Amino acid sequence: MHSLADLQSNFKRSLVDLDGPVPTAIKSERAGERFNIYRNNVVASLIDALADNFPAVKTLVGDAFFKAVAKHWVLDNQPDQPMLFSYGAGFADFLDHFEPARAVPYLADIARLEQARREAYHAADGAPISIASLQDIPPHLLGDAIFILHPAARLVQSGFPVQTIWESTLDKPSNQPLDLSACPAESVLVTRPALDVEHQVIDHVTLDFINALGQGLTLHQAMSSGRLCPDTELPSILSTLFNTGAVGAITLTDDPQ
Amino acid sequence: MGGPLQTAPEMTGLPRRAGVGLREDHYEGILDNPSDTTSPGESQPCVNWFEFHPENYMGDGGAPHHYLARVAERFPLSMHGVGLSIGAAGPLNKAHLNRLKGLNERYQPAAVSEHLAWSTHESHYMNDLLPLPFNQETLLIVCDHIDEVQAHLGRTILLENPSSYLAFQESDMDEVTFLDEVARRTGCGLLLDVNNVFVSATNMDWSAEQYIDAFPKHRIGEIHLAGHDEQALSDGSPFLIDSHDREVANDVWALFEQVIESTGPIPTLIEWDADIPAWPVLVAEAARADRVLLSSQRAGYALAG
Numbered sequence: 001m002h003s004l005a006d007l008q009s010n011f012k013r014s015l016v017d018l019d020g021p022v023p024t025a026i027k028s029e030r031a032g033e034r035f036n037i038y039r040n041n042v043v044a045s046l047i048d049a050l051a052d053n054f055p056a057v058k059t060l061v062g063d064a065f066f067k068a069v070a071k072h073w074v075l076d077n078q079p080d081q082p083m084l085f086s087y088g089a090g091f092a093d094f095l096d097h098f099e100p101a102r103a104v105p106y107l108a109d110i111a112r113l114e115q116a117r118r119e120a121y122h123a124a125d126g127a128p129i130s131i132a133s134l135q136d137i138p139p140h141l142l143g144d145a146i147f148i149l150h151p152a153a154r155l156v157q158s159g160f161p162v163q164t165i166w167e168s169t170l171d172k173p174s175n176q177p178l179d180l181s182a183c184p185a186e187s188v189l190v191t192r193p194a195l196d197v198e199h200q201v202i203d204h205v206t207l208d209f210i211n212a213l214g215q216g217l218t219l220h221q222a223m224s225s226g227r228l229c230p231d232t233e234l235p236s237i238l239s240t241l242f243n244t245g246a247v248g249a250i251t252l253t254d255d256p257q
Numbered sequence: 258m259g260g261p262l263q264t265a266p267e268m269t270g271l272p273r274r275a276g277v278g279l280r281e282d283h284y285e286g287i288l289d290n291p292s293d294t295t296s297p298g299e300s301q302p303c304v305n306w307f308e309f310h311p312e313n314y315m316g317d318g319g320a321p322h323h324y325l326a327r328v329a330e331r332f333p334l335s336m337h338g339v340g341l342s343i344g345a346a347g348p349l350n351k352a353h354l355n356r357l358k359g360l361n362e363r364y365q366p367a368a369v370s371e372h373l374a375w376s377t378h379e380s381h382y383m384n385d386l387l388p389l390p391f392n393q394e395t396l397l398i399v400c401d402h403i404d405e406v407q408a409h410l411g412r413t414i415l416l417e418n419p420s421s422y423l424a425f426q427e428s429d430m431d432e433v434t435f436l437d438e439v440a441r442r443t444g445c446g447l448l449l450d451v452n453n454v455f456v457s458a459t460n461m462d463w464s465a466e467q468y469i470d471a472f473p474k475h476r477i478g479e480i481h482l483a484g485h486d487e488q489a490l491s492d493g494s495p496f497l498i499d500s501h502d503r504e505v506a507n508d509v510w511a512l513f514e515q516v517i518e519s520t521g522p523i524p525t526l527i528e529w530d531a532d533i534p535a536w537p538v539l540v541a542e543a544a545r546a547d548r549v550l551l552s553s554q555r556a557g558y559a560l561a562g
Contacts, residue, residue: 001427004394005346011387012378025390027426028461030490034423037498041385049384078381082340082353083315122316125323151317195320 015042016075046074049084054091054114056169057107069098085122089115106160106180110169113162113188116154117199120192123152128193128245131238141252143220147213147241150248152192155210156199161186163201193245200244206237210246218253268415268446268478270367271333271524273554275547276306277539278528279334284324286536288331294540303547304540306333306367308526312340315356329364335479335526336366340382343402343416344375344389354409361410368479368524370415370448371406373399373436386419390427391435396442403443415446415478420453420499422460432457437473446478451513452505452528456485456497465512474520482513482546483528502531504542514549521557522550 002010007025014020015038022032047070051058058066073094079087092111101107128150137145156162161183168178187207190199202210205228212222223230228237241247279287287294287307294304307328314321328334341353361369374386389395407413418436430438440447449472458465484503488496505513505527517523527542 003346004390004398004427007390007425007427008346008375008378008387012381012383015383025425025427026423027428028423030492031423033490033496034460037422038385038387042383045384078383080380080382082342082350082377082382082384083312084384085313085316121319122321123318125318152319192319195323 011038015039016078018043018075043071043074046078046087047071049079049087050074050091053085053088053118054111056114056166057095057111059169060107060110060165061101061104065100069095069101072098085118091115106158106162106165109156109158109160109162110165112158113156113166113190113199116156116188116190117197120152120154120190120197123150123192126151126248128191129242129247129249131242133250134238137250137252143218144253145219146216146251146253147219147222147247148249148251149210149214150191150193150246152190152197153210153214153246153248154190155202155207155214156188156190157207158187159185163188163199189240189244189246191244191246198244200240202240205233206240209237210241268368268413268476269335269524271335271479272305273522273524274305274550275303275543276308276333276335276524276526277304277543278526278530279307279309279325279328280533281321281324282533283536283539284328288324288327303544305547306335306524308335308337308528309366311336311338311357311360314360325364333367334364335368335370335524336360336364337526338369338371339386340376341371341402341406342375342377342382343371343406344373344387344395344399345377345402346375346398347377347379349402349405350377350380354406357406358410361412368415369410369412370417370479372417372419373439374419388419388421388423388425390425391430391432392427393429396430396435396438399439400442403439403445407443407445413445415448416440417448417450417481418453418457420450420456422496424461433468433471433473437476440473440476447473447476448479448481449477449516450481450483450528451516452481452483452485452509453499455506455509455512456499459495459497462494465508466515469512469515472516474516477516477520477523480513480516480523480525481528482509482525482542483530485509500531501528503529505545510545510549513546517549517553522554525550 002025010023014023022035028034047067050070073091092108095101095108095111163186164183186201188199189202205226208226209222209228212225294302314325372386376383376387436447454468455465482505483501484505486498486500488498490496525546527546529539
């Protein structure tokens with residue numbers, strides 16, 4: 001007789017070891033066929049969950065390839081919480097090193113964009129503040145202001161045109177292979193000003209600036225940390241930040257320098 | 258017929274009518290056109306409450322909470338967990354229990370239920386309701402876990418009978434005795450999934466009618482109905498998969514009527530979780546369940562009168 005702990009340990013091990021033994025605790029006839037129902041349910045349902053979470057990755061590589069990739073992943077990586085919407089946080093890193101996916105070098109970054117989109121969808125609520133709120137700040141304190149990013153704001157840095165590729169997956173019938181040589185690399189700012197997730201391409205200067213703000217630097221520090229030209233570039237960067245709903249709050253340091 | 262109805266006490270705040278699962282695809286329709294909860298030819302709504310899976314609403318904010326809150330303003334809710342792993346030998350996931358508590362406080366569902374199953378082993382969530390051996394050891398573990406859940410949430414829950422594809426050497430109790438004992442010891446109610454009874458009975462070659470006869474009906478707080486897929490084992494014996502992807506089978510409707518005949522109306526859910534149909538198809542299934550519940554209600558009144 002097995003203790004419940006042993007029984008579940010054996011059962012679980014064989015569920016995700018497709019060549020593993022059928023647990024001996026099973027009494028029913030045709031134990032293997034019966035056990036395989038659970039094995040198939042577990043593997044197929046986790047593959048489906050990953051497909052739900054990474055629809056563009058699936059579109060880009062096709063159903064059969066996606067299933068094969070996902071199967072590799074799910075057999076080694078079951079969710080660590082029973083919430084499927086958060087499943088797959090490490091999938092992009094896995095794709096980086098998954099040899100058969102080498103022919104699609106941008107796949108991992110598309111997965112990162114989809115991960116960021118999903119995190120933004122479920123992020124805490126909060127009304128983004130508008131650019132008009134800058135007028136409430138005395139000009140001499142503006143440099144020391146700290147912009148707190150909205151809970152849904154995410155950055156995806158990529159060496160590939162991820163936004164263009166992602167958009168192409170929404171338009172499947174065209175199915176034209178993209179000429180990537182004609183597209184510059186794109187980094188993306190993901191936001192959720194209300195209920196719908198939005199994202200847009202940002203340049204490297206904006207990316208570095210938002211990254212600096214995300215680290216808690218003041219406006220002045222963020223400006224000096226990057227390659228930003230305050231007179232010519234700052235207005236358009238601020239306009240991007242506020243128009244996309246990326247700023248959740250502004251705080252003023254007590255101790256202006 | 259004959260004999261007094263074994264009507265359950267008010268174990269939930271759900272109406273003793275039909276409900277359906279809440280789906281992202283249906284949010285707008287439910288909220289914009291509440292009359293859509295009425296089936297053509299019926300004079301009153303047949304979708305009277307909604308079930309939600311708490312695991313889908315455990316993010317911090319955004320659309321899921323926005324829509325659930327709006328549905329909760331108009332309809333009673335049943336919070337039906339699939340991820341608590343009450344039958345796991347290891348301890349319950351405290352973070353998950355806290356998230357359930359948060360949802361329970363925020364949405365104040367009329368009923369809370371979970372499954373007699375396990376799904377997590379050493380923090381690996383397998384996303385399936387896995388089977389348990391029915392014996393004294395499992396009984397103690399399940400009762401401890403239900404005590405913990407009920408104490409943490411500050412309310413009683415309903416425990417659902419499983420759909421099974423196999424049995425264990427380690428089992429020395431039958432499923433009905435086990436469920437009755439859990440309910441007796443912990444004070445929890447039972448959620449009778451009639452399709453699960455039919456699926457398990459077919460797969461394990463026991464009688465669904467006898468199971469229903471023996472089931473402690475005074476403990477039933479909610480009923481589930483769902484569709485299943487008919488397959489066969491390699492020896493040709495019928496084998497059913499609890500797929501929730503189609504209409505409820507006629508055999509299951511007959512069992513449901515058998516239950517309601519002896520209990521009177523009980524809150525009943527149409528479960529349709531995969532290949533989700535257009536809203537009118539789901540409403541038609543709910544209408545069928547609701548007719549059984551309403552006619553039982555009328556029969557009850559006639560008896561009382």
